[in-house]
Amino acid sequence: MKLNALIVEDEKHNQEILKGLLTEFCEGIDIVGITANVEDAVRLIRERRPDVVFLDIELQTGSGFDVLEQVKGIAPEVIFTTAFEHYAIKAIKMSSLDYLLKPIDLEELQEAVEKAKRAKNKPGYGEQLESLLQNLRIPQSDHVKLCLNTAEGMEFVNSRDLRYLKADGSYTQFHPISGVPILVSKHLKEYERLLPPSDFMRVHNSYLINLREVKRYVKADGGYILMKNEAHIPVSRSKKEEFLMRMQGLPPQ
The missing domain is CATH 2.40.50.1020 (LytTr DNA-binding domain)
Structure with a gap:
């Protein structure tokens, strides 16, 4: 199965690493765009409708969650990436969504890609993303x-x-x-x-x-x-x- 992928990554170096891993080691991935900021990410998701978005939590002009707030209703498969144990990892786990810690482990990346292929167009995914955003809006206690x-x-x-x-x-x-x-x-x-x-x-x-x-x-x-x-x-x-x-x-x- 083919997946169109969008990379939303804060740093150029990390963009190239992720692109290289996906291109060389993950079969069936077609990269349709790469960006580092919220505005371009929102535009590319709306225009190119990727099947999966590799979404950095911390971006140049905001956060990955700012992107999701603006593309409600489109609901591409999302695999979050982060360089540290971000506070939002707990909320991501609550919503049963995938995330990868940097430096990205190849085996974990391949597993996440295969999971995204199996989950393509699955019902209820939009509600998963909404539950994530809801959990981020309320106090952690x-x-x-x-x-x-x-x-x-x-x-x-x-x-x-x-x-x-x-x-x-x-x-x-x-x-x-x-x-x-x-x-x-x-x-x-x-x-x-x-x-x-x-x-x-x-x-x-x-x-x-x-x-x-x-x-x-x-x-x-x-x-x-x-x-x-x-x-x-x-x-x-x-x-x-x-x-x-x-x-x-x-x-x-």
Whole structure:
């Protein structure tokens, strides 16, 4: 499968490196443009409608997110590039979007290109980009919107609508306040990093809970957490004191 690619990269040196890697080592890539600023990036996306955009987060006249805000509705596949662990990497992960750290690793680049080929014209991609922009607009301590890749497709959930998450081997079960559980092929630890620490706590090796959905703590049977839906959640001995302190200090909704 062929992909038309646009490179939006801040530095000339990095432009040439990425162009060389794509041309020599990534089959089926046709580079339709290269630019370093927001204005030209927006114009080229609108005019040439690339299938994939390699988008530097920091640009000469703004950011890669400024580009996305101006091309809503076009929604090309986006692979972000950055030279450091940018604050926005967390938001990118929440939306299940791809990013590459510089210096770019060839194997990771090839993997991202193949993923872009498989995802070409997939439904729901515009909503993924919108969830990213939404997460960037709100305070990091506030609620977030997650894009969950499942066997059936993509599910978009707000952190406020989650009751708890449960580890299931290398998978994670999401238990929403309403609706059926959602199974995702990522470790629970991944979501522990993404969900707002103000509301979520890892109370057990297998459970990450929304503290606002706790009904009470029960001392019987060694102690457990009773959620608002009557689910019983175990709490590790090492987490018990922290959990009780967190519940006492939780501000009202």
